Amino acid sequence: MSKPLYLGEMLLHWCRKCNVPVLGKECACGNRTESVTVTPPGDIRPAFEYDIELINAVSLQQFNAPLISDERVVVLNKAPYDDRMDEIIVDGEVLGSIRFELDSLKWVLLLRVEGARCLFQNKSLSAMKGWVTLEEGAVKFILGGANLLAPGVLDADPDIQEKDEVVVLNPSGKVVATGRARMNGKLMRERPKGVAVKIRDKEEPRDLTVLQGGQTWKEVVKANKKFMEEFIGRSHKFINNVSSSMTKPVTVSYSGGKDSLAVLQLVSECLEDFDVLFADTGIEFPETVINAQEVSRLYGKPLKSISSGNAFWESVDSFGPPSVEMRWCCKVCKLGPITQLIEGNYEEGCLTFIGQRKYESDTRAKSERVWKNPWVGNQVGAAPIQDWTAMHVWLYIFMHDLPYNPLYGKGFDRIGCWLCPSCSVADLHRLRETHPEFAEKLEKYLIGYAQSSGLSQEWVEHGMWRWKKLPPRLQEIAKAKGIPTVPKVDVNSKLKFTVTSGYRPCKQGGVSAEGSFGKPIDLEKIETSRMLEAVGRVAFMEGVASIFQGEDSAQVFASGTVTARSDTEKQVRQLIESVELSIQRALHCSGCGVCIGKCPHDVVTMKNGIALIGDKCVHCGKCIKVCPVVKFG
Structure with missing residues (x-):
């Protein structure tokens, strides 16, 4: 599993009076907020309707009850992991995480004790799944850091399978711990030797405190007014200072993503004379292209765009599938065309405001806020929202009711090319549901490539094509499942580079x-x-x-x-x-x-x-x- 990455200040707090997230120590109501501890880098964002539906669907499958059963403000925190994982924050508490597991290729809900209380308090165990009760005498050992041994099991859901997520309760039905089963439920009931549950989270048994629900994101925007005005003001000052310090024409790079949308709005509040640039790589989602056109009309700015057409599919046979280490597609489909776009429209180059944020990656955290692009020699880039989290961006979008890309509401947490090797396997599987024709085209190519290289369909399914050198977790999965990862060589073939x-x-x-x-x-x-x-x-x-x-x-x-x-x-x-x-x-x-x-x-x-x-x-x-x-x- 990936290690926590510290890229900036951890800003998530919660007002228990208003029951909303706040990006500072005091809510607009005057109440002091409480800090919420999340995994760094802390790039928090709102949960959309699809996110909540997914969480509840997985919760129903695992425990026979939805985790979020009424109208509440839900925040997600993108946590470091081998694929996609989000911490779930409700009522100022981290209820657990939902992650896409690469070995099973399924979403799994990993509850913390607080999340387990939400599910199991005042519920009959006969109506629930995935539960284990333990002897009262075993509670102190669990709280002391031990795993649950089978002799300490009092009862268990007989349908539990090994490696299932489970909730551990004391004899009176209060949650003590959560973890993963190391044997099936029927075997637990027989109380043999060995570990029954590997414990991940544990707390002293207590009743759940439920805050009043019904809040909306409009109330969250209101609660964060002071902090948003401060961040917006700093960004306005940055835009005005940078644009006035040089004579180059001003542009905004629009990608169809939330960050570039926020930057476009910020620039429009400071400057009248600027252009909007858009590079269509030829492998953009159709929603992204439509959104770029809508945004251009909204701001009354001509969309200076360039399309790479079919360049990706014309090049893929020469380069093979793009990978995280070798994103040749960025050069062929994006950087080259954007260079042509700038050189064809701005004789002396341009200043481009870009939606780059330090919470996105270690590289961007270390980046300067203003830089000269060494590839597009006459372009200067500038990042007005470098210090913003995703939550700042979304609150700003909600404040102005901006037309964000509908793909965010369909389960995609990042917007880019639909076959980008840097996206998660979870997103590639989601692609099958949202854009089956794209998924079919990609998989047809990848399976053909795999067959010609002596690789298997599992190599495609588990997203191993996205790496030239597999990360440790994928290496483990390949070894456990016997998936070949080194292409076979045709010794008689000629090499063309x-x-x-x-x-x-x-x-x-x-x-x-x-x-x-x-x-x-x-x-x-x-x-x-x-x-x-x-x-x-x-x-x-x-x-x-x-x-x-x-x-x-x-x-x-x-x-x-x-x-x-x-x-x-x-x-x-x-x-x-x-x-x-x-x-x-x-x-x-x-x-x-x-x-x-x-x-x-x-x-x-x-x-x-x-x-x-x-x-x-x-x-x-x-x-x-x-x-x-x-x-x-």
Whole structure:
């Protein structure tokens, strides 16, 4: 599981008098608020109707009762996890988390004790599911930090299955703990040896305190008026200061997401003369394109847009599926076109206000608020809402009744390309319900790619295509389920390398290049030859080779993908070219020996008719371009 990420001040408080969330220590009613402890980074947001329906559907499935049974203000906090997980905050209490589990590919509700009280207080156990009662004498051990052992079980729902989420109650029916079953309910009743429930959360048994419900988000906006005015004022000052400090024409980058919508409204409150930019990647949701057009009409600004058309599908066979490490699609479908859009409309460049926030990622938290885009050389970017949480953004949108993208109300927590590898597997599964034609097109391509690479449909189902190097949790799942993750190599096929380079998407500083041979390559043969040593220091692990050349680096994946990072485009192109040529040498060496005579340090030798680079190589690279494979291959 991902570690908590501290990106800024934790701002969520709760007014128990008004029963609403407040972004500070005092509510507009004058009442002091109480701090709500949530998992960092604390990018809190409102729960929409679909979110509440999903929470209740999962709660009904697991416990036979809805968690949120009446009209209440519900806040979600996006917590670090391997896929998607949101903490659920109601009445100022964290009731639990709902997360999409990658092994079962299902949503699971992980209750805290307070959430379990909401479900089980004053309920007959005969009407509930997922419950375990324990002996009174076992309560002190649970509160002391122990798991529930089977001999301490008094009774249990016989339908509990191993790994189910369960609620543990004392003999009088008060909640003591929540956790996950380590044996089924029937076995628990037999009280054998062993752990019955692995405890996750526990508290002294007590009655639930229920605050009056019925609040709406209008009341939340009213309660936060002072704090919102403060944040809005700072953003207005930033916009006015930055725009007055330069002579470039002003633009707003609109993506169809909530953050860019808030920035557009803020800029419209400060400036009259500005343009709205929109890059249609060709793989946008139709709702996003329609929303961009609606917003343009609302603000009375012409939408300066450019479309990439079918560029993604025309390029995917060359590069393979995009991944978190290799988002070639950003360069082909977004950064290149937006460069053309700016250069075609603004001869001396432009100032662009962008909806970037520090609570989104560690990289954005470290970013400057004003920066020169090294990829679009004549564009200056500026972030007016850098210090805002998602809750600030949504309250601002609600204040002005702005036309936000309807996809937020359909369960998507981020708006981007519908097949983005950075989205969650949960969102990809949701895509099957909201846009089945898109899901079918993507899955058809991915399954075809998997079959041609010796991979399985499970590799597609579990979202493993989104990574060149799988995160630890996905590695565990692949091992447990026997899912192959390293593509098979066709030794008789010719290698054709395609490369794109440009400003690293979504990160400040540095230039990236990405390329692909379009098919799997034999990393074992490359490792044996040590040809990559001519480029830099090399480290191999399953399915990937990493090359380090001073501060620059590159990675070679068994899938045939190559990525490189450097400070300038010239350097990164040189690096990725050297890596590509060294791979060609390793895979097609004829054993001619030309490189042996050209090595100034005598570290190249011949073995079994193949050139090998020794461990004393100084990475000068002089053997690369003299190779006949490189010169004539």
